[in-house]
Amino acid sequence: MKTINFSAENGIATLTLDLPGRSMNLLTPEFMADLDEAVDRVAADDGIKGAIVTSAKDAFLAGADLMWLVNQFDSPATPAERLESNMALSNVFRKIETCGKPFVAAINGTALGGGLELTLACHHRIAAKNPSLVLGLPEVKVGLLPGAGGTQRLPRMIGVQKALELMTQGTHLRLDKALELGIVDAVVPPDELMKAANAWLDGSPNAEQPWDKKGFRIPGGGGAMHPAAVQTFIAGSAMVARETQHNYPAPLAILSCVYEGTIVPIDTGLRIEAKYFTKLMLDPVYRNMTRTLFINKGLADKLARRPEGVPKLQVKRLGMLGAGMMGAGIAYVSAKAGIDVVLLDRSVEDAERGKDYSAKLLAKQLERGRTTQDKADALLARIKTTDNYDDLADCELVIEAVFESRDIKADVTHKTEAVISDTAIFASNTSTLPITGLATQSKRPGSFIGLHFFSPVDKMPLVEVIVGEKTTDATLAQALDYVQQIRKTPIVVNDSRGFFTSRVFGTFTNEGMALLKDGVKPALIENAAKMAGMPVGPLAVTDEVTQELVHKVHVQTAADLGDDYDVPSAIDVAEKLLELGRKGKRFGKGFYDYPEGEKKRLWAGLAELYPPAAEQPPVEEVEKRLLYRQAVETARCIEENVLTHPADGDIGSIFGIGFPPYTGGALSFIDTIGVAEFVAECDRLAKAYGPRFTPPESLRQMAARGEQYYPRADKGAERSAA
Numbered sequence: 235m236k237t238i239n240f241s242a243e244n245g246i247a248t249l250t251l252d253l254p255g256r257s258m259n260l261l262t263p264e265f266m267a268d269l270d271e272a273v274d275r276v277a278a279d280d281g282i283k284g285a286i287v288t289s290a291k292d293a294f295l296a297g298a299d300l301m302w303l304v305n306q307f308d309s310p311a312t313p314a315e316r317l318e319s320n321m322a323l324s325n326v327f328r329k330i331e332t333c334g335k336p337f338v339a340a341i342n343g344t345a346l347g348g349g350l351e352l353t354l355a356c357h358h359r360i361a362a363k364n365p366s367l368v369l370g371l372p373e374v375k376v377g378l379l380p381g382a383g384g385t386q387r388l389p390r391m392i393g394v395q396k397a398l399e400l401m402t403q404g405t406h407l408r409l410d411k412a413l414e415l416g417i418v419d420a421v422v423p424p425d426e427l428m429k430a431a432n433a434w435l436d437g438s439p440n441a442e443q444p445w446d447k448k449g450f451r452i453p454g455g456g457g458a459m460h461p462a463a464v465q466t467f468i469a470g471s472a473m474v475a476r477e478t479q480h481n482y483p484a485p486l487a488i489l490s491c492v493y494e495g496t497i498v499p500i501d502t503g504l505r506i507e508a509k510y511f512t513k514l515m516l517d518p519v520y521r522n523m524t525r526t527l528f529i530n531k532g533l534a535d536k537l538a539r540r541p542e543g544v545p546k547l548q549v550k551r552l553g554m555l556g557a558g559m560m561g562a563g564i565a566y567v568s569a570k571a572g573i574d575v576v577l578l579d580r581s582v583e584d585a586e587r588g589k590d591y592s593a594k595l596l597a598k599q600l601e602r603g604r605t606t607q608d609k610a611d612a613l614l615a616r617i618k619t620t621d622n623y624d625d626l627a628d629c630e631l632v633i634e635a636v637f638e639s640r641d642i643k644a645d646v647t648h649k650t651e652a653v654i655s656d657t658a659i660f661a662s663n664t665s666t667l668p669i670t671g672l673a674t675q676s677k678r679p680g681s682f683i684g685l686h687f688f689s690p691v692d693k694m695p696l697v698e699v700i701v702g703e704k705t706t707d708a709t710l711a712q713a714l715d716y717v718q719q720i721r722k723t724p725i726v727v728n729d730s731r732g733f734f735t736s737r738v739f740g741t742f743t744n745e746g747m748a749l750l751k752d753g754v755k756p757a758l759i760e761n762a763a764k765m766a767g768m769p770v771g772p773l774a775v776t777d778e779v780t781q782e783l784v785h786k787v788h789v790q791t792a793a794d795l796g797d798d799y800d801v802p803s804a805i806d807v808a809e810k811l812l813e814l815g816r817k818g819k820r821f822g823k824g825f826y827d828y829p830e831g832e833k834k835r836l837w838a839g840l841a842e843l844y845p846p847a848a849e850q851p852p853v854e855e856v857e858k859r860l861l862y863r864q865a866v867e868t869a870r871c872i873e874e875n876v877l878t879h880p881a882d883g884d885i886g887s888i889f890g891i892g893f894p895p896y897t898g899g900a901l902s903f904i905d906t907i908g909v910a911e912f913v914a915e916c917d918r919l920a921k922a923y924g925p926r927f928t929p930p931e932s933l934r935q936m937a938a939r940g941e942q943y944y945p946r947a948d949k950g951a952e953r954s955a956a
């Protein structure tokens with residue numbers, strides 16, 4: 235046994251989970267085989283009366299090895315073989331509870347997914363009072379369900395409704411809540427954990443689970459057997475359908491497992507669970523979500539794109555130019571990460587207004603008990619307001635978020651460079667102006683970079699890092715260090731108009747307006763976007779960024795590019811609304827009306843401006859236009875080397891643009907459809923709606939060569955994690 239240390243003393247066996255060479259215990263095929271062997275040993279040895287399962291690492295067991303899980307999608311195994319292999323772990327857990335000897339889980343640290351399921355299969359659970367310990371079944375977040383007995387044991391322990399809530403949301407529980415729910419039986423100080431586990435076994439406990447006893451009833455009733463439980467399933471299915479729009483199969487599969495599995499004996503229930511688990515493992519949603527949201531996002535957080543050999547930068551003092559919406563947010567997240575911030579605006583009063591933003595956020599957190607007065611005071615004390623550039627002298631990094639105007643940005647760049655040190659980095663938070671152009675105003679363009687934040691900064695996890703033509707590797711490396719310091723996720727892109735995220739986001743809003751021009755009813759456009767999985771419809775989101783801004787960007791781009799400008803096909807729609815004074819949400823009206831104290835409503839006047847066609851397209855066609863348009867633009871960003879790695883495109887499209895997470899991002903979306911099929915469909919869309927859908931040449935070539943953005947796992951998985 236390589237992954238479990240087996241020892242026996244005074245008739246009690248201790249199985250200590252300890253995966254060699256890993257910082258955490260994970261469920262791997264090797265671990266499953268070792269556990270099987272260990273349980274057999276306990277069962278067969280007459281000298282052993284019971285066993286303790288614990289871990290040698292900080293966490294108890296954190297769930298499956300995600301890399302292994304992702305690669306399973308391309309496994310050549312047949313569905314029947316997959317079903318059997320998915321039953322394997324469940325069978326070992328079942329053996330624990332039926333082998334006749336009592337098992338106690340001594341939960342020393344976090345137990346998630348298969349880790350918690352292992353403890354549920356034990357006859358008793360004692361946890362160490364460890365403040366960082368969490369318990370949960372988060373499989374739904376990677377598009378799966380708890381496939382090692384979780385969907386069967388949890389409802390049998392705590393009732394159908396509570397179990398469904400935890401499993402369909404993937405909630406992480408703190409110990410007090412887990413104890414209250416009855417998921418753990420006792421909580422003891424960490425140094426008494428093993429003593430307590432031994433003491434429980436010394437009490438000659440019964441080695442039978444409640445659900446294996448005659449006459450067992452599920453608390454509150456199971457499946458269709460109890461009116462309250464039936465209500466739970468009816469309401470649960472409706473809620474899941476509304477929240478997932480049927481794009482995420484896992485929550486419904488969890489409901490089915492519990493509904494079907496809790497009216498039959500547990501052995502049958504476990505087979506039902508394995509059947510649904512296998513079905514989910516054959517669906518690309520789990521592969522896409524796991525790869526982008528966990529594996530590749532994890533790598534981005536660890537700065538996978540950081541050039542090597544550059545000393546790590548720890549920003550102690552940040553200069554923040556502009557204390558408007560963005561500057562105020564960046565100042566807050568930086569101060570929260572322990573950085574001293576010099577917040578500069580045109581006047582101290584303006585800067586103070588920016589600092590007030592932090593004060594307001596903190597007041598809210600205090601009200602909700604999420605921070606303490608001391609912590610809030612300390613954070614605010616780190617933000618110093620000023621209108622004097624001399625105060626920037628010691629900053630290692632200065633970020634500008636002044637008005638989106640080249641002249642103003644040039645002016646603040648000159649004034650800053652006059653006072654900062656030669657090694658300091660200057661970053662622009664511009665959302666549209668190419669970095670290389672802005673850097674021409676810098677005396678040291680090598681130290682000039684784009685750090686594009688998203689609004690609201692304190693909530694949005696992404697920062698798009700833009701490398702200008704002259705930006706050095708050292709500047710990139712240290713800008714990434716700062717992004718990590720403030721605990722955001724970076725993607726790295728090369729300079730281009732609108733970079734990656736603003737450019738693709740623009741195609742989404744434009745397509746919404748193009749649909750309107752084509753006579754598609756506004757409600758159909760907005761609903762189709764949501765059904766496709768976008769968080770907000772294209773018309774609503776245009777109102778949010780404002781028609782005014784859309785127009786400004788258009789004018790600036792036209793002036794910069796002249797004849798080279800590929801004018802957005804529906805810019806006239808935004809201009810028309812602007813002309814009518816419907817400038818956007820901030821101004822009280824746009825595509826929607828925003829009556830005081832009421833929900834927004836689509837503006838009835840749109841029907842006159844853009845009369846609906848007599849025949850409306852099927853919703854699938856509208857969804858397709860909205861998603862394919864973004865995906866084809868992302869493919870162009872790869873062709874033009876704006877994106878150098880598919881993972882950046884996928885992470886950026888989900889966290890920066892709101893592309894639906896179930897797709898794994900815009901490029902995984904193309905892979906999942908099939909590159910050749912996607913190209914053919916884009917050709918059809920181009921013919922029907924315009925050349926903006928024409929697929930880039932490189933994508934055609936990929937289709938011809940049978941390639942995709944992420945090679946199949948059975949053909950070498952290196953790039954899938956890159």
Ligand code: NAI
Nearest residue numbers: 556557558559560561579580635636637638663664665689
């Ligand atoms: P804002 O209008 O809320 O704030 C701009 C701030 O800059 C104001 O407080 C203004 O007083 C200050 N300012 C103007 N000229 C100045 C000067 N010469 N010296 C010092 N301070 C000066 O604008 P917002 O929305 O915060 O945008 C700022 C920048 O961030 C723009 O470049 C914008 O394109 C970019 N951006 C905006 C996003 C958004 O969602 N609003 C998202 C990402 C980037």
